[in-house]
Amino acid sequence: MLVLLPPSEGKASSGRGAPLKPEALSLPGLGAAREAVLEELVELCAADEDKAREVLGLSEGLRGEVAKNTQLRTAGARPAGEIYTGVLYDALGLASLEPAAKRRAARSLLVFSGLWGAVRVTDRIPSYRCSMGVKLPGLGALGAHWRAPMASVLPEAAGDGLVLDLRSAAYAAAWKPKGEVAARTAGVRVLHAPTRKVVSHFNKATKGRIVRSLLTAGIAPRSPAELVEALRDLGYTVEEHAPTRPGTAWALDVLVDEVH
Numbered sequence: 001m002l003v004l005l006p007p008s009e010g011k012a013s014s015g016r017g018a019p020l021k022p023e024a025l026s027l028p029g030l031g032a033a034r035e036a037v038l039e040e041l042v043e044l045c046a047a048d049e050d051k052a053r054e055v056l057g058l059s060e061g062l063r064g065e066v067a068k069n070t071q072l073r074t075a076g077a078r079p080a081g082e083i084y085t086g087v088l089y090d091a092l093g094l095a096s097l098e099p100a101a102k103r104r105a106a107r108s109l110l111v112f113s114g115l116w117g118a119v120r121v122t123d124r125i126p127s128y129r130c131s132m133g134v135k136l137p138g139l140g141a142l143g144a145h146w147r148a149p150m151a152s153v154l155p156e157a158a159g160d161g162l163v164l165d166l167r168s169a170a171y172a173a174a175w176k177p178k179g180e181v182a183a184r185t186a187g188v189r190v191l192h193a194p195t196r197k198v199v200s201h202f203n204k205a206t207k208g209r210i211v212r213s214l215l216t217a218g219i220a221p222r223s224p225a226e227l228v229e230a231l232r233d234l235g236y237t238v239e240e241h242a243p244t245r246p247g248t249a250w251a252l253d254v255l256v257d258e259v260h
Helices: 028-047 049-056 060-069 087-092 099-108 142-158 179-183 200-217 224-233
Strands: 002-005 109-113 117-120 163-165 185-192 237-241 250-256
Touching: 002 200, 028 049, 028 060, 028 117, 028 142, 049 060, 087 200, 099 109, 099 200, 117 142, 179 185, 185 200, 185 224, 200 224, 200 250, 224 237, 224 250
Parallel strands: 002 109, 002 163, 163 185, 185 250
Antiparallel strands: 109 117, 237 250
């Protein structure tokens, strides 16, 4: 099972660890594309703080994020699972998983990123600010920048099992499963059952809980149909929508009564 996650907007500090080693990151086929984004982002933030803030879509109060980006090659690096914070990652609670569940997380979780493309939770990265919606002056829109390298690398990473896609729309734009990979991909929405609406906070929290439930139970469904059965066994209310044409993914709606 491969689980595709969005990053968090806010991130923990880099800490005092050894600096980034780009060649040590997972999915080495993304290396050249990573280096291109890293180089332009560092140069942009070092050369013109105001322009960088505008490009990155940062408010005046987040000016410090620009300075942080200038130090990406020298700042301490920590496992990505410690860098990413926020509602989904709080609910996922990687640090509190039992050892066996942590090993499953290391194998199956892949976090998408405007800067790194995608990393595993064990990959050591510095804290940064660069969303997939950013359009860099030189490289252009990052979603488009990542499509070709992702199309080359991700099908192999997906293997022959289930792909559980929990990404937000901006990050989903960087890689869309196709062909037989799409047929075993399931995208998930979390809906407030009484209103049938997505509410951002509990959408993220429930997705984090779903991943934690699967990791803790040691369940690795190999198909969307097996995933639906597993989630129902774990107590979730799920409505499945099978693909209506070949080469498209399943859509699952998880219904939640309480907003929390």
